[in-house]
Amino acid sequence: MFENSPTSFWRDIAKEQSTTSVHQDLSSEVVVVGAGITGVLTALLLAEQGKQVMLVEAARLGTGTTGYTTAKVSAQHGVVYAELLESFGKEKARLYYEANMEAIQFLSDQVNAFGIECDLEPQDAYMYAESSEGTVEQLVQEERAYKTIGIDGEDATNEVNHKLPYPVKKAIVMRNQLQFHPVKYLQGLMERFIELGGTFYEMTRVSDLEYGTPNRLKTEAGHTISTDDVVIATHYPFNDFKGVYFSKMEVERSYVVSAEVPSSDFPEGMYISIDSPSRSLRHVKMENGNKLALFGGENHTSGQKEQTRMCYENLGVFANRYFGVESFTHHWSAQDLITLDHVPYIGQMTKDTPHVYVATGFSKWGMSQGIIASRLITDLVMGRKNRYEALYDPSRSKSKLSDIKQFVKTNADVAKEFVKGKVHSSDKTLDDLGFDEGSLIDHEGDQVAAYRDKDGHISMVGSTCTHLGCTVSWNQAERSWDCPCHGSRFKPNGEVIEGPAVKNLPQK
Numbered sequence: 001m002f003e004n005s006p007t008s009f010w011r012d013i014a015k016e017q018s019t020t021s022v023h024q025d026l027s028s029e030v031v032v033v034g035a036g037i038t039g040v041l042t043a044l045l046l047a048e049q050g051k052q053v054m055l056v057e058a059a060r061l062g063t064g065t066t067g068y069t070t071a072k073v074s075a076q077h078g079v080v081y082a083e084l085l086e087s088f089g090k091e092k093a094r095l096y097y098e099a100n101m102e103a104i105q106f107l108s109d110q111v112n113a114f115g116i117e118c119d120l121e122p123q124d125a126y127m128y129a130e131s132s133e134g135t136v137e138q139l140v141q142e143e144r145a146y147k148t149i150g151i152d153g154e155d156a157t158n159e160v161n162h163k164l165p166y167p168v169k170k171a172i173v174m175r176n177q178l179q180f181h182p183v184k185y186l187q188g189l190m191e192r193f194i195e196l197g198g199t200f201y202e203m204t205r206v207s208d209l210e211y212g213t214p215n216r217l218k219t220e221a222g223h224t225i226s227t228d229d230v231v232i233a234t235h236y237p238f239n240d241f242k243g244v245y246f247s248k249m250e251v252e253r254s255y256v257v258s259a260e261v262p263s264s265d266f267p268e269g270m271y272i273s274i275d276s277p278s279r280s281l282r283h284v285k286m287e288n289g290n291k292l293a294l295f296g297g298e299n300h301t302s303g304q305k306e307q308t309r310m311c312y313e314n315l316g317v318f319a320n321r322y323f324g325v326e327s328f329t330h331h332w333s334a335q336d337l338i339t340l341d342h343v344p345y346i347g348q349m350t351k352d353t354p355h356v357y358v359a360t361g362f363s364k365w366g367m368s369q370g371i372i373a374s375r376l377i378t379d380l381v382m383g384r385k386n387r388y389e390a391l392y393d394p395s396r397s398k399s400k401l402s403d404i405k406q407f408v409k410t411n412a413d414v415a416k417e418f419v420k421g422k423v424h425s426s427d428k429t430l431d432d433l434g435f436d437e438g439s440l441i442d443h444e445g446d447q448v449a450a451y452r453d454k455d456g457h458i459s460m461v462g463s464t465c466t467h468l469g470c471t472v473s474w475n476q477a478e479r480s481w482d483c484p485c486h487g488s489r490f491k492p493n494g495e496v497i498e499g500p501a502v503k504n505l506p507q508k
């Protein structure tokens, strides 16, 4: 059922505009790299402050994770508040909540003020546990944390049991959160950015950054862009040359399937379960009165699962069992970056690189936190104080025991993947490869990443990730080579899809 190439509903209906890429050396007061929610909004906010801003994107507007999200804009981020309370204390946990609630208000005000048509609407956000006592206890603790921190939320177990077609053991709610169409939103921001004199270059991958005055960005095609201030909004920072970031983030892939259903068959509200496997639900109201229901979940560490089509199948089975869905309009997946303490890294990239800013590690909640990042970085570039600076500071220490344990585990997992890729030689050869199948094969004594497409055409590329040398693995559903270490992804012909790698896998 999910054999076609994945496409997201958001990207499917988004109108493409003409594109211009960088063909010569250029300069600008500020350069923002990456046109997802973080990059586009940062570029716009800085242009509104009178800065000369250039936005540079490797692919097209909103083709990164922002084009493949579920686009709930909420301060309810899983069971994060109990954890924040324990690790950061009440004041900072409260600050995290306020930052996200402010972002929600900002989005609502901005969309109304500029008439951005992006299907923004308020929805209550529900989080529930349906199966194990352990997850019920986690929700009880989260509800307690809400009370301690002063979060506007409450028990909603009965309510959710009336709304969902299966029983839950415990649920809590935050009222009046938001959902929207993320690509329409980006297009609205872009129109305003261009009106204010901003420049936008697409199909231009930045592959290097030389720090200095000015900073010099190098494009893949060999051009230089000079600038005073750089904002790295590339999801995974491509310029993590000192390895500061990749050692403290994990990359997790998750999946969404969508189906058109009669409006009464799918409840109002946005839902997320904290069970395993987790489930995420929301809808889009359609012009014909039906709803487009979105079913998400099936998370796993990127590059560490080959039978990825099963993830879509499992969501399909869930949608069929509980909502009677038999056919699906779209299916898509994407990955997000999880920090050690689940708080994103937003601010100056490293202590010794002033004027270079980064926003990453949104830990699956990059809609509200991308907005927080854009506003915070705008303040930093403009030399203004921002009360969330210390909370999100990328250089904050990982002194808590849980962070240190997670740091050790993350890096041990990477080391394990690195070694595994080197010691396992492939027992397959080209002759064993079926149609539409990718695998590591033994080719003239070398381990090679090979794919035979539906028409029998074969692509063979090097199997060593160009970031730090882990061995890539085949992602069957997306038809890509994915790196299990830090999430770089490559097309069957070796071209980079997403970083941190900036160099293609070599042809074999």
Ligand SMILES: Cc1cc2nc3c(=O)[nH]c(=O)nc-3n(C[C@H](O)[C@H](O)[C@H](O)COP(=O)(O)OP(=O)(O)OC[C@H]3O[C@@H](n4cnc5c(N)ncnc54)[C@H](O)[C@@H]3O)c2cc1C
Binding pocket: 033, 034, 035, 036, 037, 038, 039, 056, 057, 058, 059, 060, 061, 062, 063, 064, 065, 066, 067, 068, 069, 070, 071, 072, 073, 074, 204, 205, 206, 207, 233, 234, 235, 238, 253, 254, 255, 256, 296, 333, 334, 335, 336, 359, 360, 362, 363, 364, 365, 366, 367, 368, 369, 370, 498, 499, 502
């Ligand atoms: C399945 C899924 C569902 C999610 N659902 C939600 C949700 O409901 N609510 C929520 O809050 N969050 C959600 N998230 C998380 C959220 O979508 C992301 O955190 C957010 O979209 C990240 O935005 P971004 O702008 O940082 O990155 P992106 O949208 O990935 O944008 C980065 C851009 O940078 C470009 N780029 C990369 N490298 C370079 C380079 N070297 N040169 C030039 N350009 C480059 C990329 O092409 C890309 O366009 C979800 C994530 C997933 C995976």
Ligand code: FES
Binding pocket: 465, 466, 467, 468, 469, 470, 483, 484, 485, 486, 487, 488, 499, 500, 501
């Ligand atoms: S992404 Fe880091 S080694 Fe591949």
